[in-house]
Amino acid sequence: MWYLTEGRQAILDTVREFVRTEVAPQALEIDATHEFPLALFKRAGELGLLGVTVPEEFGGLGADQTTSALIYEEIATAMPVLTIAMGAHSFLAGGLIEMLGSVEQKKTYLVPAAAGEIIMACGSTEAVGGDNQVEFATRAVLDGDEWVLNGGKVLICNTGVADLYVVVAVTADHVDPVTKAGLSAFLVPAGTPGLGIGKPEHKLGWHGSATGSLSFTDCRIPRENLLGPLDGCLQAMFVSATTEFLSCGPVSLGIAEGAYRMALAYSLERTQQGQSMFDRFQVTRHKLARMYGEIESLRALVYSTYAERDRGQLCLAQGRLLKIKGAEVSEYVAREAIQLFGGVGTVVETGVERYWRDAKVMAIGGASVEALNDVVAGLIKRNLA
Ligand SMILES: Cc1cc2nc3c(=O)[nH]c(=O)nc-3n(C[C@H](O)[C@H](O)[C@H](O)COP(=O)(O)OP(=O)(O)OC[C@H]3O[C@@H](n4cnc5c(N)ncnc54)[C@H](O)[C@@H]3O)c2cc1C
Structure with a gap:
């Protein structure tokens, strides 16, 4: 293939072996049990597959996007849901931290995320309006040195297993229908009082993606857990x-x-x-x-x-x-x-x-x-x- 350089081929060989010996043998079992493929996810972290494009200073391989595509293609031949869990972690949550986070936030979260030591999820979708963010109702209000979140999210991958949730919430009086200004992103660690985790949905496919709902009831997080600009994450x-x-x-x-x-x-x-x-x-x-x-x-x-x-x-x-x-x-x-x-x-x-x-x-x-x-x-x- 024209896109297979020596370096990409070397990584692909490692991934092929991982898929052949560890991923493929468990594919039917994960599909049948709907269990999140935790051991495989952790193993992907050990192999560097959770931070492929993340810069080396933040724990990643610093490889290019094509290398990441090769990895996702290969794993999906055997167990698509593993790539779904990896994508929610690395691209949805990790991508936002990489784009919006301070150096400190990146060091705190991207480094262990790339190693698979923590799992991340990204909560955007809401029950009303779906992915039409203009109708979002989850609100974050600043109270002293803390943000207080109230509302809920639905159909979020990696719920229950995640250690960190990147959550989108309304921070202005209304969300601008054109620019979508008025929404901000927050870092909500698992275990924060007021954060409720629903049980995984029983779905047609992607069994094991741990897709479920999140609720926020006076959920307080430190002021510095705002990710990126106020009102401007969209x-x-x-x-x-x-x-x-x-x-x-x-x-x-x-x-x-x-x-x-x-x-x-x-x-x-x-x-x-x-x-x-x-x-x-x-x-x-x-x-x-x-x-x-x-x-x-x-x-x-x-x-x-x-x-x-x-x-x-x-x-x-x-x-x-x-x-x-x-x-x-x-x-x-x-x-x-x-x-x-x-x-x-x-x-x-x-x-x-x-x-x-x-x-x-x-x-x-x-x-x-x-x-x-x-x-x-x-x-x-x-x-x-
Ligand atoms: C397995 C699974 C995992 C998911 N993981 C995550 C996650 O990790 N994080 C997260 O935030 N969200 C996640 N989602 C939510 C997902 O992003 C939404 O389901 C999706 O955006 C559609 O929103 P909705 O389900 O509310 O459908 P609705 O918005 O109600 O739309 C219903 C249908 O209406 C039509 N429609 C809607 N909008 C338009 C439009 N603009 N133009 C034309 N037709 C339209 C489409 O046919 C659509 O299928 C996940 C969903 C699933 C099923």
């Missing part, structure tokens, strides 16, 4: 969320590859009247050829976009396109893979239908593809795409 969030949307490209690519590999192997192995399904049915061959084509098109889009990002482009529109296109391709390939398996494809223990469940959630989790398309349209109109 612009940074728009940019930092791009990194998370970008990562949905390689994650979706990994999901599609995992499902495709299983379908190809099965079609070559399953026989009818002495012939494999692959050799016997043109429709089987053509399905696989089209799945392969979609995967390779997505790969081209993913790695050319990451190359742009590594050249310093923000990729605001392209990042969102990776999430949109990735969700489409992974859902299509995973759906066709189930079809090629026939009846056993619908059996959970076969291990192929879970790729479709995970792919379906890719179109919503973090942001719906429809809302993202709307943002892309806005960027096109402003000539920012």
Whole structure:
């Protein structure tokens, strides 16, 4: 592959071994039990996979974005949900700290986060308004030297297991519908009195992501736990969320590859009247050829976009396109893979239908593809795409 340099290949080799020996053997169990993959998450920290792009002074590998994409793609071939937990930690929460945090805040949180010593989550979405921040109701009010938070968040990954929650709250009289000024980010450590943690939702896919709700009832945090400018976190969030949307490209690519590999192997192995399904049915061959084509098109889009990002482009529109296109391709390939398996494809223990469940959630989790398309349209109109 044109994007595989010697350095990236070396990291990829390590990740392949991790996936083969530790991640893949636990994938079905995590899917069945819905347990957060804590041991694997910690192991990812030991291997440096939780702070790939974080500067070395803050405990990361200081590697480029393409290296991060390779890692996410490889892990997602076996256990997509591990990359979801990693992304919420490193890109959603970690990205905001990296963009908005003081040097002290970065040292305090990014260093142990990169090593997997602490787990982080990012709470933005609310029950009313979804990801339309203008309608947010969680408020933070300054009282002496403390911020007092009241309100709640829903559908937040890594809840319960996180040691630190990066929380978005309203700090002005109202949120400006255009600039979104009036929202600020806060660092809320687990265990803070007044912080309530809901139990994980039972979901279609991403089993083990520990996605649940947060509540704040007179939850007091020190004044210095404000992250970034007062009333002005949303612009940074728009940019930092791009990194998370970008990562949905390689994650979706990994999901599609995992499902495709299983379908190809099965079609070559399953026989009818002495012939494999692959050799016997043109429709089987053509399905696989089209799945392969979609995967390779997505790969081209993913790695050319990451190359742009590594050249310093923000990729605001392209990042969102990776999430949109990735969700489409992974859902299509995973759906066709189930079809090629026939009846056993619908059996959970076969291990192929879970790729479709995970792919379906890719179109919503973090942001719906429809809302993202709307943002892309806005960027096109402003000539920012
Ligand atoms: C598994 C999972 C994990 C998640 N993890 C996190 C997390 O860690 N942190 C966090 O803050 N949030 C998280 N979320 C929340 C996620 O970001 C929201 O679910 C998503 O933004 C959609 O918001 P909503 O569910 O309220 O849907 P709504 O906003 O109610 O939207 C419903 C539907 O309406 C349509 N729609 C909505 N807005 C638009 C628009 N602007 N243009 C066109 N159509 C639109 C879409 O079809 C959308 O699916 C997670 C969600 C899931 C499912």
